[in-house]
Amino acid sequence: MGYGAGPGQGDCPPGGLERLCEPEKHVREDFRRRLNDTRGVVATDESALDKPRIIRPRHPGPVPAELLALIKLAHGGERPDGEQFQEQLQAMACARQLSAGSTIAGDTLGRSLRSRSQSGSRSGRPGTREVWEELKGERQEHLDSPGLLTKAAIRAHVVPLYEGDKPVWQAATWLDWAAIHDAVQPGPQAVWVSDFLVQDAAEWARAQVGIVWVEFPELGERIARTAGVPFYGGGRVASEAILQESGRRSIVASIKAHATGKNLQQFCRNLVVTPPSDGALWEQLLARTHRPGQQAACVAVEVCIHTEDYAGGFHHRTGASAIHPAD
Template sequence: MASVRPPFNPNASHVPALRTVTRSEDLDRVLSLPRRPVLDLASSEAEQLVDKWTARLARKTTKCECATLGWPCITRLRPAQAWALEEAEQVGGVLGPIGVGHGKTGLDLLVPLAVRGCKLAVLLVPPELRGQIVTAYKLWSQHFRVPSIRVGSKFGCIQPGQPSLHVIAYSELSRAESTTLLESLRPDVIIADEGHKLRNKDTARTGRFLRYLAQHNARFFTWSGTLFGSSVKHGAHLSAFALREGSPFPLDPDVVDEWSAAIDPSDSPAPLGPLQRLLTATGEGEIERALHVRIVESPGVVSTKEGAIDASILIDERAVTVPAGINEALANLRKTWVRPDGEELVDALELARVAREMAAGFYYRWVFPKGEPDSLIEAWFQARKAWHKEVREKLKRREPHLDSPLLLAKAAARYHLGEPSDLPTWASDSYLDWIEIRDSVYHESEAVWIDDYLARDAAKWACENRGIVWFQHGAFGQRVAELAEIPLHGGGVGAEDRILAERGDRSIVASIKSHGTGRDGLQRFFYEQLVANPPSSGSDWEQLLGRLHRIGQPRDEVVTLAYRHTPEYTDAIDNAIKQARWVQGVGGNLQKLCTASVIFLTP
């Protein structure tokens, strides 16, 4: 593996490239990369890798506690796991568009043992999966060697002579105090499970992560069933740090922009120009397919195409009659951009959010229970708006100690209030006006119901079936749970234990945000689900469908119903399907939205 880092600066500000693909050294480099065939997971070669890595990492034991833990013994690796471990050892980095059910959690624990010279590794996971990592660690340690581990202050275990693994939640990287977190640990290996959480370079957590990798020689490994999202931009920086000069994506941000304009799903893509050479090199006729071949045949890329479960997926629409009051309110909202309470909306994103809420029968609004004068509230809004606008502009440059709203507020305070510190300052124009009025107004958020027709229909489904009602809006989920008199599973302390204590003898209401990614165990008790507030992201759908359609599902078919009763809901699902098709075409791993029998798409 080359020891030099790629010429990639995560903090570089650059003018987006014109919508024309130009001849570049990046394209020449990509075309010259070695190619190797994708491993057939059902082949004898795959079985040989399984034998090799199982023998290398297994440990002898006379008795185990697997039954006590409530899981069958794991005594043999899966083919995708063995392949990824082989690539980790040979290449020193892995880019893994690996589908649901191929054993990514096991990889999280075993990769530090496969990487030569690894002493300290950091594992990044969604916060709701930390408990699952602890359970998996206890299970894998019964029959395999595992690293020493530390999961916050709640769990730790020392394995003499083995590397150390520190488990950090992505949310911890989002906090202001985490600016020096990675610097204090100085890991030589970083593993990002559910690596799609790092797709957006504009977030504080991704900026801190990228900055550490740019400044240190840590090796990087990442996998997710939805790694590439819906843009070349989503995978380029992850590939750069995992595979370095061996990345099949451009390393130069400007070239990434050019490729994105030509390859991303669009009604008016840029001309391919020199990218025609990629078609010639791969022998493919479509650019998405050509990029796919170039990616999956690159050393260090582990891409699963085969599903890890034989059960089929059926997706159908749950029909519901929309009350006239909801239709009228939505029509007025789309025409005037004014909420039913008179609040004027300022941008298209806010309009779309409110429309989706109203399609579910309600909308959120701020209330001011202390009764501040309208003039004060208006002045407060204006100062808040000016401050947030200035912060957004400043955050476009991800500088150390200036890469989150809280850190910017502290930097502005150091400048304007003269607070002594060696940290950087910021001469904000709006800070003083904002802090002068910030605490003068107290607000709360409340849900205003127009008609709870959708919640009543979801509750009816829940009472007539034994499945999961998935929600995105907290007020909606709470109303369904109240109407159906069934448990509501949101986030917070103990959320994983509570939902995994369910035994499928009743329906439940579950938060997509808290339980729609990575949660394992629900498939053993449920096979039916109602997606009441459908996501618009193909990645979110892939993760959501993977909660029930995964290894351990005893049924032959997983049944999913979804509402499509307004343009906002229909567009959300259609957009997710469009994204899933792009991801499957480029990344290669089958997307559940694409392999499912989608009844409402049948002519």
């Protein structure tokens, strides 16, 4: 991992950090030395576990062209149903879920499709595309977020006429939405585009014993059902039950629910289907099986990197671990 490098930016030069180095020394080594010599810092050169941790990239096969097209669309700011994202984080989240084979779950696609069928409009929320265009212009006070624009649109159409000092927004799509919004309810299910990743993870779970790590509960349930193994999501019951596993069968586990605070050294193989983008979470996840009490000769981790969204999380967050090329 480069010094000061961001996702997709490559390595950056050490710059002013070189002034901390002694002649012929590496920046990382000297930074570590200076940190360990700092008063109040307690450090040890001994590893907590004297066993190797081997991380390998996994390519689960060709990504379906339809899925790649939808991921590209998401990066361009548009959802699979044609609506525009209002925040870049929404686009990134959508691309990650599409990389897993499904669209965004909950009150996104399901609600949009229902509202489109009821109103005959392409937009599934009050002026989604109109809001997006409005936000791209010059921001005004009380009109600089989707929520504030919605309130301004309501003020523009209330009876009796609003006479306060807050701005109103004459949204062209508001009246169409207001006529149907009570009938539009969130859709709780994910909409699947492809099962290629599910099939690959299920095959891995059947061929060996290990933990299949997933970000999305819908994905975990689908893999577990296909492979015939248990899925451990959130909640107290799942948290207690996963600790009772003997390590003699594969399991599917939620990263959010079980990547921290669990002793799972009865397993020595891991498949990370949806690589986290957070470095601290990576270290926590890897430490579930690479920890004292591990009886295997080494801990193996395979990471799915079939899209740029997942490859970025892998290459930029695992620099401290041993990485071997895929077999």
